Amino acid sequence: MTWIKKMYERYQEMVDYVLFGVATTVVNIVVFFLLDTVIGIPYLVANAIAIIASILFAFYTNKKYVFKTHTPTFKAAFREFYLFVGFRLVSGLFDMLSMWILVDVLSFGTNTAKIATQFIIVALNYLSSKFFVFKG
Template identity: 40%
Template sequence: MNKHSKQMEVLLYLVFGGLTTLVNIVTYYVAANLIGMDYKLATTIAWLVAVLFAFFTNKAYVFKSEQSAWKELFPFMGARLLSYFLDIGTMIVLVDLIHVDDLISKIAANVLVVLFNYVASKYFIFNDQTVEKEEQANDRVQ
C-alpha cells in the first residue's frame, strides 16, 4: 500500500470512526436520557447499534474488503466485544467510582474504543494479507 493510500485509509477510518462514535453517543443519549434506561443497558444497546454501523462502513468504505461478510463478521464482532468491555469498564470506573457525568464518561470511553478498534480492524480483521496467508496454507494442505 502506498503512502497516499495509507493516508486515505486513516482519513476514512477517522471519518467513519467519528460517525460510529456519533451513532454510539446519540443512541446512548436517547436510551439513557430520553427513555430513562440504566447507563449500563444504554451503553450495551449503543454498542450494538454502533458495531453494526461500523462493520458495514469499515468493510465497504475504509478497508474496501472483498471477502465474504460472514468470514469477517465474527472476527469483527469478537474484537468489538473486547472493545465493549473496554467501553463498559471505562463507564463503570468513571461513573460509579470517580462520579464523572455519564455523557462525558461516554465520550471519554469512546476515544479509547476508537483507538483499539482501528488497530484490531487494520491488523486482524480486514487484513487481506492474513486472508491470503490462510488461503495459501489451505492450498498447501490440499
C-alpha cells in the first residue's frame, strides 16, 4: 500500500488529470449522445454543445483538483478562464473538423467518430492546460 501511495504522490497531477480527463470525456460523449442520438439534433450542433459543456466542466475540475491553482484576483482568475477556453476552443475546432471528416467524408457513425476524436483531444488539452493555462 505504501508503494501505491508513493507512486500516486509522485505522479498525482498526471493521475488526477487522467481521472478528470476521463470524466470530462464522459461528459462530452454523453451530452453528444443524448443530443444527437436520443433527441435528434444535427450532429455538428450536438457536438458544439457537448464541447461547451465539457469545457466548463473541465475548467472547474482542472483548476480545483488537477493543477490546484489559486488566483488572488478576479483579473488573474479571468485570465486563466479565457486562456483555458481559448485553447479548448482551438481543440474544439479540431474536434468539429474531425467529426465532419469522419462522418460526412468517411461515413463513420456519429458516435464512433465522436469517440475516435477524443483520444487526440485529451492529449492536446493536457498540453495546453499544463504549459499555458495553469502554470502557477
